Amino acid sequence: MSGGAHLPRGLHLLADFHGVDAERLTDPLAIETLLREAARAAGATPVGSNFHPFGPGLGVTGVLLLQESHISIHTWPEHGFAAVDVFMCGGARPERAVDVIEAGLCPTSFSCRDMLRGQLPPSIVSPSP
Amino acid sequence: MSGGAHLPRGLHLLADFHGVDAERLTDPLAIETLLREAARAAGATPVGSNFHPFGPGLGVTGVLLLQESHISIHTWPEHGFAAVDVFMCGGARPERAVDVIEAGLCPTSFSCRDMLRGQLPPSIVSPSP
Numbered sequence: 100m101s102g103g104a105h106l107p108r109g110l111h112l113l114a115d116f117h118g119v120d121a122e123r124l125t126d127p128l129a130i131e132t133l134l135r136e137a138a139r140a141a142g143a144t145p146v147g148s149n150f151h152p153f154g155p156g157l158g159v160t161g162v163l164l165l166q167e168s169h170i171s172i173h174t175w176p177e178h179g180f181a182a183v184d185v186f187m188c189g190g191a192r193p194e195r196a197v198d199v200i201e202a203g204l205c206p207t208s209f210s211c212r213d214m215l216r217g218q219l220p221p222s223i224v225s226p227s228p
Numbered sequence: 229m230s231g232g233a234h235l236p237r238g239l240h241l242l243a244d245f246h247g248v249d250a251e252r253l254t255d256p257l258a259i260e261t262l263l264r265e266a267a268r269a270a271g272a273t274p275v276g277s278n279f280h281p282f283g284p285g286l287g288v289t290g291v292l293l294l295q296e297s298h299i300s301i302h303t304w305p306e307h308g309f310a311a312v313d314v315f316m317c318g319g320a321r322p323e324r325a326v327d328v329i330e331a332g333l334c335p336t337s338f339s340c341r342d343m344l345r346g347q348l349p350p351s352i353v354s355p356s357p
Contacts, residue, residue: 106304106307107302107304107307107309107311109311111242111313113240113343113345115345115346115347146280146289147278147280147289148278149276149277149278149291149293151275151276151293160275160276160293160294160295160297160298161293162278162291162293162298162300164278164280164289164290164291165289166289168289168300168302168311169289169291169300169302171291171297171298171300171315173236173297173298173315173317175235175236178235178236180236180346182236182238182297182315182345182346184240184313184315186300186302186311186313188302212343214242214341214343216242216244216311217244217309217311218244
């Protein structure tokens with residue numbers, strides 16, 4: 100949690116979902132509901148949200164802000180593609196959020212990369228005396 | 229732009245800023261202003277925003293949604309730390325956004341990793357005949 104109980108170390112997952120049916124990628128309310136289910140599965144707590152539809156039949160860009168950081172999504176229904184990132188600090192389980200989103204989007208393929216965030220740089224880990 | 233003019237290929241920059249003065253990390257309005265300056269420098273267009281302060285003297289979690297994707301920030305003033313991610317598709321220049329945020333936060337050190345998003349997986353790039 101920024102400025103709160105959690106240390107700023109976290110895991111940031113970047114998940115690209117391909118081969119998703121277009122109708123799963125156009126409804127901002129359905130997408131927000133899916134991201135809230137994902138947050139709940141991860142044990143994270145939403146503190147705000149904003150989902151922007153680009154128009155009927157077009158994509159959605161949105162974010163669910165969390166005490167633990169965020170889940171974002173950007174969709175391209177015309178390419179059957181969604182780019183998701185799940186960044187969580189503390190005891191939340193971001194991989195569970197990705198599992199829920201995969202189950203909701205039913206992609207034909209997806210890739211997920213994980214990046215550690217908030218690691219102290221060497222100059223701070225081993226300061227000069 | 230999700231569902232619009234841009235292909236879903238983009239660059240996602242994950243920037244960790246260490247050694248930032250706490251007072252630069254607590255004001256949600258100042259942080260939103262900085263992210264909007266960063267978006268402008270990158271040639272990106274905001275379509276929405278949400279910035280959540282955790283309380284006086286505490287951190288901020290927030291996002292600026294863009295036609296080109298998003299800029300997010302999570303701050304820990306008690307650790308002098310901010311985690312930023314800048315994801316942009318199309319012709320925008322996310323590295324310019326990171327430069328503006330670095331200039332605004334004045335960290336003693338920072339690291340930035342870049343990840344390509346939206347690359348077609350091998351199974352789609354080279355489909356079976």
